[in-house]
Amino acid sequence: MPTTPALxxxxxxxxxxxxxxxxxxxxxxxxxRVADEHGYRRYWLAEHHNMPAVAATNPPVLAAMVAAATxxxxxxxxxxxxPNHAPLVxxxxxxxxxxxxxxxxxxxxxxxxxxxxxxxWALRSxxxxxxxxxxxxxxxxxxxxxxxxxxxxxxLRLATGDHVxxxxxxxxxxxxxxxxxxxxxxxxxxxSRGLPYVFAHHFSGRGTAEALALYRSQYRxxxxxxxxxxxxxxxxxxxxxxxxAQRLVLPNLRSMVALRTGQPLxxxxxxxxxxxxxxxxxxxxxxxxxxxxxxxxTPARAAEEVRxxxxxxxxxxxxxxxxxxxxxxxxxxRSPAREETLRLLADALT
Numbered sequence: 001m002p003t004t005p006a007l008x009x010x011x012x013x014x015x016x017x018x019x020x021x022x023x024x025x026x027x028x029x030x031x032x033r034v035a036d037e038h039g040y041r042r043y044w045l046a047e048h049h050n051m052p053a054v055a056a057t058n059p060p061v062l063a064a065m066v067a068a069a070t071x072x073x074x075x076x077x078x079x080x081x082x083p084n085h086a087p088l089v090x091x092x093x094x095x096x097x098x099x100x101x102x103x104x105x106x107x108x109x110x111x112x113x114x115x116x117x118x119x120x121w122a123l124r125s126x127x128x129x130x131x132x133x134x135x136x137x138x139x140x141x142x143x144x145x146x147x148x149x150x151x152x153x154x155x156l157r158l159a160t161g162d163h164v165x166x167x168x169x170x171x172x173x174x175x176x177x178x179x180x181x182x183x184x185x186x187x188x189x190x191x192s193r194g195l196p197y198v199f200a201h202h203f204s205g206r207g208t209a210e211a212l213a214l215y216r217s218q219y220r221x222x223x224x225x226x227x228x229x230x231x232x233x234x235x236x237x238x239x240x241x242x243x244x245a246q247r248l249v250l251p252n253l254r255s256m257v258a259l260r261t262g263q264p265l266x267x268x269x270x271x272x273x274x275x276x277x278x279x280x281x282x283x284x285x286x287x288x289x290x291x292x293x294x295x296x297x298t299p300a301r302a303a304e305e306v307r308x309x310x311x312x313x314x315x316x317x318x319x320x321x322x323x324x325x326x327x328x329x330x331x332x333x334r335s336p337a338r339e340e341t342l343r344l345l346a347d348a349l350t
Contacts, residue, residue, distance in 0.1 A: 005232075013045065025062070042075070047080055064097060067104060088144075098174060139189055146177060146222070165330040191217075234320055238302045242298055251271060253290065
C-alpha cells in the first residue's frame, strides 16, 4: 500500500454569488482553523487580481490574518507573483511575517502575472510601478529576495561604496522560499538555486512528472536544502457520498470551463444555480478532462487517490485546493463543504 502523505492547503479565497469579499475572507479564516485543528502542514494563499470569483489579491496580508487565527500550521504564499512587485517589498513583507510567527512562514514565488494583460500592466507599470522587464529579470529578483532576507542583507555597489539592504533589522530566522511554476522554467531555476519547487499540478495537470524529474535530476544541493524537496497540488472535493461530491464540484468546474473558454468570469454560482443552467455540449469534453485530474468523491475514494498521486510522483506531501461549492442557504461567511473536504480527507488518511 502507498505510504500516507502529509496534507496541506492551497486557498484562492473563492467568492460565491451570495458572498461579499469580507464574507469570503471570513470563510477562509474558518477554513484555516479547520486545517490547523486537523493536522495540515501548511496553508498557502494564492495571488490573483481583478477576478470576480477570487479574493486572494494580497498573499502577505492574508497570510498574516491566517497566522493570527491559527496556532501551529505554517502559512505562506502559493504564491507571490514576483514580477508584480519590487523584490525589497516582498522580502520586507515576509521577513516581518517570519519575525512575528517564527518557524511558520513560507514564501512561495511564481513568475506568472496572475491576471489579465491590462491588470498586469497596471500592476507592473501603470503608476510608476516595477520594471516592465521584471519577467526577464525573474532569476535576479529571486536572488535579491533571498539575499535581502538573510542576516547579512544584499549589498548594492554605489560610487560612494556598498549600501546594504536588509528586509528587517534583526532577523533571527528566515521564511522558507519555494519556487512555483507550471512549466520547466521554474523547475530549472529551483534546481540551480537549491530551492524547494512545486509544479502547479492542480491547474495544469500535464507535464508534472516531467517537470519534477527535471528538477530532481538537475538539483544542486544548498546549505539549507541538501536534497530536492517538492510537493504535489490537487483540486479536491470530499463528501459523504459520491453524488454529493459530484454536485459540490459543479460551481468550480463551471468557473474553470469559463476561464479556459474565454467566457465572462463571475462569482462562483451556488450548486442549484449551476444545475439549472446545463453546460454547453461543446464544453463537456473539457469539463470531463479537468475533472479526471481532480480528487472528487467519498473519503475512502479520495484517500486512495491522494495516496496514489503521492506515490506516482514520489512526494511525501499533497497540497489540496478544496474547491467544493455551496448550496442555497449556506451562511455567507462560511464554506461548510470546503471545511468538510478537509475534515473528511484528514480523517480518512489517519
